[in-house]
Amino acid sequence: MIIRKISHVLSNYENITRLFAGACLLLFIAGILLLPLPYSEKQLYPKTFDRNSSLDPYDRGGPPFEQVGIVSQYPENSPTAGFVTSYLTPLSLFLSEQTLHLGTTIVAHPGGIIDEILYNTRGLDTVVEATILFIAFAIASYIYRRV
């Protein structure tokens, strides 16, 4: 009987969103109550912030096309780890020399987005992230063109 009632509520798909939101809320409240969580000092890919850099907070150090020392999980698997593949286009370089706030617009102009693919360590992540984005574009464009 109770199962039938639950099924009846769930059969309205608009209730699913509310149910999921409620579940998230409960879990996050539990998460806040369980604070503080321990923090491991031995982190992968540590980075330091240089607040005076014009690329802050995206400036992760290292000159372009050079290798910098980073902590990776399996250094033996990727000898090129830490190779900085980022660079700025001439326009971005000019902007970064003029203002201290380029970091806030780093992904909003050409040449800035390349900075995101920074160290040659977690390559597959970058590929999958871009794939998710393009799948979303594909769905949106299909629906937009059809209507």
Place this chain on the structure above:
Amino acid sequence: MADLIGGIPLFVLEFGDELVYFTPYTITLFLLALTFTLLVLISRPERQIDIAFGGDAYRAKEITVAEMRFRRFMAIACGLATMGAMVTGDIFNFTLFTAMVGITNVGIVAAVKSRHVQDAAYQYGLVALAATVPLFAGAAVYAAVTGSLSMIELMKGTVPAVPLIAKGMLVLGVIGEGMAPFYAAKAEMFRAPGAPYVIMCSLSSLLIFLRVVEIVMLG
């Protein structure tokens, strides 16, 4: 003890910091996803027919080739994402693949020209969108507490234990992306014609759910 859950890794593919490993458990899930993706690739979709009850009248639903082509593309993308989620040995990579499964599931049903189906797909899209928060938050807590994202390291027990809340977040995120227990809502979406493609929604969510069970038992 913990390393026996999925079996001992038979083969580890070294892929930078993101190891891909195959245990008997993940091989089974991977082959299932692979087989179904191949089926989607080669099969011809169903043609749905509505029959008026108590009479001889029936009508075939019109489905355009463009729609079918798009849905097949989404189903194959979903299969590839599921395969990736099955074999990856990295927590963050798993969450990314799971997010991709969620969005391709929406894509499979959103292409259907039916108001009812699209309403359901929209609500499902909202849940998949919201589910990325606990999903990636779970991965972030994993990284913060253990200082590692590699499942192999979790399996070895060389890193601190993972708190229950991180596991809960990961599971809730996967539930949201795959809508695993909410088949009542999925049934609405299954009114969409096109048999092999809609089944991909179910299969992928089932598989990522089976995989996350293994992952939360690791650390």
